Amino acid sequence: MSSLNRREFLYMMSVLGASSLFAKSHQKLFDVKNLNDYYKIQNFGNARFLHMTDCHAQLLPIHFREPSVNLGFDSNYGKPPHIVGSHFLKHYGISENSRAGFAMTCMNYVQNAHRFHRVGGFAHIKTLTDHLRGNFGKDKTLFLDGGDTWQGSATSLYTRGKDMVEAINLLGVDVCTGHWEFTYKEKEILENIKALKSDFVAQNVFVKDEALMNGAEAYDEDSGRAFKPYVMKKMGDHMVAVIGQAFPYTTIANPQRFIPDWSFGIKPDEMQELVDEIRTKEKPDAVMVISHNGYDVDKKMAEVVSGIDFILGGHTHDAVPEAVPVKNSKGVTHVINSGSNGKFIGVLDLDIKDKKVRDFRFTLMPVFSDLLPEDPEMKKYIEKVRAPFIDKLTKPLATTDNLLYRRGNFNGTFDQIICDALREVKGADISMSPGFRWGTSVLPGEAITFDDLMNHTSMTYPETYTRDVKGADLHTILEDVADNLFNKDPFLQQGGDMVRTGGLSYTIDPRKDIGKRITNLQLSSGEKIDANRIYKLAGWSTVGSASKGEPVWETVQKYLGDHKHIKNLKLETPDIIGVKNNPGIELSLYKN
Amino acid sequence: MGIKAIAKVKHDIATVKLLVKHPMASGKIGGGKGEAKYINHLTVKHGGRVVYDMYPTSAVSKNPYIKFAFKGAKKGDTITVWWQDNTGKSEKKDIKLK
Amino acid sequence: MKRRNFLGLGFATMAVTALQTVGSASIFSEHPKAFMATSGDAALKDAYGTTSVIKDDKAKLKLPDIAENGGAVPVTVSTSLDNAKTMTLIIDGNPHPLAVTWELSEGTIPKFSTRIKMRKTGNVRLVVEDANGKLHVTTKQVKVTVGGCGG
Numbered sequence: 032m033s034s035l036n037r038r039e040f041l042y043m044m045s046v047l048g049a050s051s052l053f054a055k056s057h058q059k060l061f062d063v064k065n066l067n068d069y070y071k072i073q074n075f076g077n078a079r080f081l082h083m084t085d086c087h088a089q090l091l092p093i094h095f096r097e098p099s100v101n102l103g104f105d106s107n108y109g110k111p112p113h114i115v116g117s118h119f120l121k122h123y124g125i126s127e128n129s130r131a132g133f134a135m136t137c138m139n140y141v142q143n144a145h146r147f148h149r150v151g152g153f154a155h156i157k158t159l160t161d162h163l164r165g166n167f168g169k170d171k172t173l174f175l176d177g178g179d180t181w182q183g184s185a186t187s188l189y190t191r192g193k194d195m196v197e198a199i200n201l202l203g204v205d206v207c208t209g210h211w212e213f214t215y216k217e218k219e220i221l222e223n224i225k226a227l228k229s230d231f232v233a234q235n236v237f238v239k240d241e242a243l244m245n246g247a248e249a250y251d252e253d254s255g256r257a258f259k260p261y262v263m264k265k266m267g268d269h270m271v272a273v274i275g276q277a278f279p280y281t282t283i284a285n286p287q288r289f290i291p292d293w294s295f296g297i298k299p300d301e302m303q304e305l306v307d308e309i310r311t312k313e314k315p316d317a318v319m320v321i322s323h324n325g326y327d328v329d330k331k332m333a334e335v336v337s338g339i340d341f342i343l344g345g346h347t348h349d350a351v352p353e354a355v356p357v358k359n360s361k362g363v364t365h366v367i368n369s370g371s372n373g374k375f376i377g378v379l380d381l382d383i384k385d386k387k388v389r390d391f392r393f394t395l396m397p398v399f400s401d402l403l404p405e406d407p408e409m410k411k412y413i414e415k416v417r418a419p420f421i422d423k424l425t426k427p428l429a430t431t432d433n434l435l436y437r438r439g440n441f442n443g444t445f446d447q448i449i450c451d452a453l454r455e456v457k458g459a460d461i462s463m464s465p466g467f468r469w470g471t472s473v474l475p476g477e478a479i480t481f482d483d484l485m486n487h488t489s490m491t492y493p494e495t496y497t498r499d500v501k502g503a504d505l506h507t508i509l510e511d512v513a514d515n516l517f518n519k520d521p522f523l524q525q526g527g528d529m530v531r532t533g534g535l536s537y538t539i540d541p542r543k544d545i546g547k548r549i550t551n552l553q554l555s556s557g558e559k560i561d562a563n564r565i566y567k568l569a570g571w572s573t574v575g576s577a578s579k580g581e582p583v584w585e586t587v588q589k590y591l592g593d594h595k596h597i598k599n600l601k602l603e604t605p606d607i608i609g610v611k612n613n614p615g616i617e618l619s620l621y622k623n
Numbered sequence: 624m625g626i627k628a629i630a631k632v633k634h635d636i637a638t639v640k641l642l643v644k645h646p647m648a649s650g651k652i653g654g655g656k657g658e659a660k661y662i663n664h665l666t667v668k669h670g671g672r673v674v675y676d677m678y679p680t681s682a683v684s685k686n687p688y689i690k691f692a693f694k695g696a697k698k699g700d701t702i703t704v705w706w707q708d709n710t711g712k713s714e715k716k717d718i719k720l721k
Numbered sequence: 722m723k724r725r726n727f728l729g730l731g732f733a734t735m736a737v738t739a740l741q742t743v744g745s746a747s748i749f750s751e752h753p754k755a756f757m758a759t760s761g762d763a764a765l766k767d768a769y770g771t772t773s774v775i776k777d778d779k780a781k782l783k784l785p786d787i788a789e790n791g792g793a794v795p796v797t798v799s800t801s802l803d804n805a806k807t808m809t810l811i812i813d814g815n816p817h818p819l820a821v822t823w824e825l826s827e828g829t830i831p832k833f834s835t836r837i838k839m840r841k842t843g844n845v846r847l848v849v850e851d852a853n854g855k856l857h858v859t860t861k862q863v864k865v866t867v868g869g870c871g872g
C-alpha cells in the first residue's frame with residue numbers, strides 16, 4: 032500500500048482526529064508511526080461490522096462528486112446529512128484539500144480529484160475489507176451490504192444483476208437487503224438471491240394476500256413475508272440479529288410491473304413486533320438493522336421503534352462520518368449511512384458484554400484507489416465480466432470541458448446533458464429526467480465514454496417518451512415530486528432528488544405545503560407557462576407502464592455524437608426561496 | 624364470477640380470506656365511464672348465524688379481497704358466502720373450514 | 722339509530738328480511754341516501770343522523786402512508802370496543818365518500834381487512850358505532866402520488 036506519503040498521511044489523520052465530533056471514531060486511535068498501517072485502525076471491542084451500501088454496481092474506481100445542495104428543514108435543518116460543502120468541512124473540522132474533504136464534499140472537487148484520484152472499485156474494496164476482517168478476526172466480523180448493488184452499470188444490466196451477485200460473493204458479504212434489486216423481474220430476483228452466498232433479508236416486503244390466494248409463494252405463509260426478515264449471526268462468543276429493511280417505496284418510486292405480487296412499506300409496527308420477538312426468543316447480544324430507508328426515514332424509525340442498537344442505512348447516498356444517536360422510548364438507537372458508489376466502507380466496532388452494547392467506534396473509511404492495491408482475484412473477475420463488452424463500454428462518445436455529475440437536490444450537469452439531449456433529439460419544448468442519486472462524475476478534459484453514459488442511465492425501464500402535457504399538469508408533476516423530497520414527515524419522503532428539467536425553470540419554496548411550493552414556471556425563453564396550453568414534453572423512465580421510445584442512452588449517445596464536445600453547459604437550477612443561510616447548500620457554487 | 628377462499632381454524636377461531644371475482648365498476652357515479660356494477664352486500668354465515676356482514680360500494684377494489692375472523696368454529700364446519708351486486712346478480716358458495 | 726335500520730333507511734323491514742334470508746332481494750335496489758352522499762359529513766349524517774363524534778383510540782385504522790396503487794389500498798379496520806354495532810369507512814376524497822359499512826355480529830372479531838380505491842391524496846375515516854349509539858372516529862391521511870422518482 033503505497034503512494035500516499037507519510038507527511039500526507041499524518042496530515043489526513045491529524046485533520047480527522049482533531050475534531051471532537053469524531054469522538055466515537057477509531058481515528059483518534061490510529062497508529063501513525065508505521066507506514067504499513069494505512070487503513071489499519073486500532074481494533075475496538077469484540078464485534079466488527081463492515082458496511083457498504085448503494086455501490087450501484089460500480090466495479091471499477093470512480094469519481095463521485097458529493098452534493099452541493101442537500102437541503103434539510105425543521106428538525107433536520109443543519110443536521111447531517113443536510114450539511115454540504117464548506118459547511119460540512121467546518122462542522123466536522125476537515126480541511127478542504129484533505130483526502131477526507133475530497134471524499135466527503137464537493138469543495139475544490141476537480142483539483143482534489145486530480146490529486147487524490149478515483150475512489151472505490153471492487154478490487155480495492157476487497158483488499159481493504161479483507162484487511163479489516165483479517166485484522167479484527169474473521170469469526171468476529173460481519174460484512175453487510177445495504178443494497179442498490181445489482182444496478183447502475185452497463186454490465187449489471189446486461190447480466191441482469193448477476194455480475195454483482197458474483198462480485199459480492201467474492202467480496203465476502205454476509206447479509207444484504209435491496210431496492211433497485213427489485214427492478215429486475217421477480218423470477219430473476221429470486222434466482223439471483225439463490226445464487227447469493229449472503230443472506231438476503233427484508234422484514235418489510237410482503238406477498239400480497241390476493242397473490243397468495245392465487246398460488247404465489249412466500250418465505251413465511253403466516254406472516255406473508257416474501258423474504259427472510261432477519262438472520263442470527265455468531266460473532267465470536269456473541270449472537271447478533273441482523274434485520275433487513277428494503278426500500279419501503281420501491282413499488283411507488285419504481286415500477287410495480289416487474290414485481291406485481293409484492294407489497295412494500297416502512298412497516299414500523301411490524302418492525303417493532305419483530306424486534307420484540309427477536310429480543311424475547313433469540314436473546315441476542317445486539318440487534319442491528321441493515322436498512323435502505325434513507326437517512327431521515329431511518330432517524331424517524333429509530334425514534335418510533337425501540338430495541339434496535341444500530342441502523343446501518345443507505346439509499347440517500349449520504350456520507351456521514353459519525354453514528355448519530357436517536358432517542359426512543361426505551362433507549363438510544365444509532366443511525367449510520369455509509370455513502371455510495373463504493374466510495375466508503377463503514378467500520379463499526381462494538382464492545383458487547385452481558386447482552387448489551389457497552390460502547391462502540393465508528394469510522395466512515397474512504398476507499399482511495401491509489402492507496403489500496405487491487406485484489407488480484409477480484410481484478411481478474413472484473414476483467415472477465417467486462418471483456419465481452421469492453422470495446423463498446425470504453426468507446427468515447429464526446430469530450431467535456433465541464434465537470435459532469437448528478438448528485439444534488441436539483442439539476443446536476445450530467446442531468447443537464449440528458450435533458451438537453453431529450454429536448455433536442457425529440458424536438459420537445461420541455462424535458463424531464465428523474466432525480467436519481469446514482470450516476471458517477473466525469474472530470475473536465477476527460478472523454479465521456481459509453482460506460483459513463485450507462486452509469487447515469489442503466490436500468491430496466493429506460494424507454495423514452497414524448498407527450499403533450501397541459502401547463503397545469505407540469506405544475507402538478509413538479510409539486511408531487513417536490514413533496515416526495517421536502518414533505519415535513521420523513522416517512523413521506525422517498526429519498527430521490529427533485530426531477531430534473533430542461534427548458535423549464537421555476538421557483539421553489541421547499542418549506543411550503545404540497546401545491547404551494549412551485550411557482551413562476553417558465554420556458555427557457557422566459558415565456559410564462561400557461562396552465563391551459565399544451566406543451567411537448569420529452570422524458571424517460573416511466574414508472575406506470577413502459578414507454579414506447581428508444582432507451583435514453585440511445586437518445587443521449589446521438590446527442591453526444593452530434594455535439595462531440597460539451598462546453599459552457601448551462602445548468603438549469605430553480606430559484607430556491609429561503610435557503611440563504613441553510614448549511615444544506617453551498618452557495619459559492621451557484622452563480623445566481 | 625367465482626369465490627376463492629382460505630378458511631382455517633386455530634383453537635376455536637376461524638380466519639377467513641376471500642377473493643371474489645367482480646369488476647366493482649363505479650360507472651358514472653364514481654366519475655368513470657360505463658355502467659356501475661358493484662357488490663353492495665356480502666354476508667358469511669356459520670350455521671344459522673351471520674358472522675360477517677359487509678355493505679361495500681364501488682370504492683372497494685376490483686376483485687374484492689376480504690379478511691375476517693370469528694369465534695366458535697370447528698374444523699370441518701361449513702360457512703356460506705353470499706353476495707349480491709347492484710344489478711341484482713348474486714352468488715353463493717359453501718366453504719369447509721380447514 | 723337502531724341496529725340494522727340505518728342502511729335500509731325506510732326499508733327497515735326489507736333489510737331485516739334480507740339479512741335473515743341469505744340470497745333474498747337486495748336492500749340496495751334503492752340506493753340508501755348515505756351511500757350517495759357527496760361529502761363525508763353528509764354521509765355520516767345520513768347514516769347515523771349526526772356528525773357528532775368522539776375522537777379517541779377506540780376506532781383503529783391501518784393504512785399505508787403512501788398508496789402503492791390508488792386502485793387497491795390495503796385497509797384494516799378494527800375496534801377495541803365490546804359490542805360495537807357498526808363500522809363505517811369514509812374516504813373523503815372520493816365522489817361518494819361512504820365506502821363500506823360493516824354490521825357486527827356476536828362472535829365476529831371486529832377486525833376486517835379489504836382493499837379500497839382512492840382517487841387522490843386525502844383522509845380516510847373509520848367510524849365505529851358503539852353499543853350506546855355513540856360514534857368513535859379515527860382519521861388517517863393517505864398520499865396518492867402521480868409518480869415518484871426515487872433512487
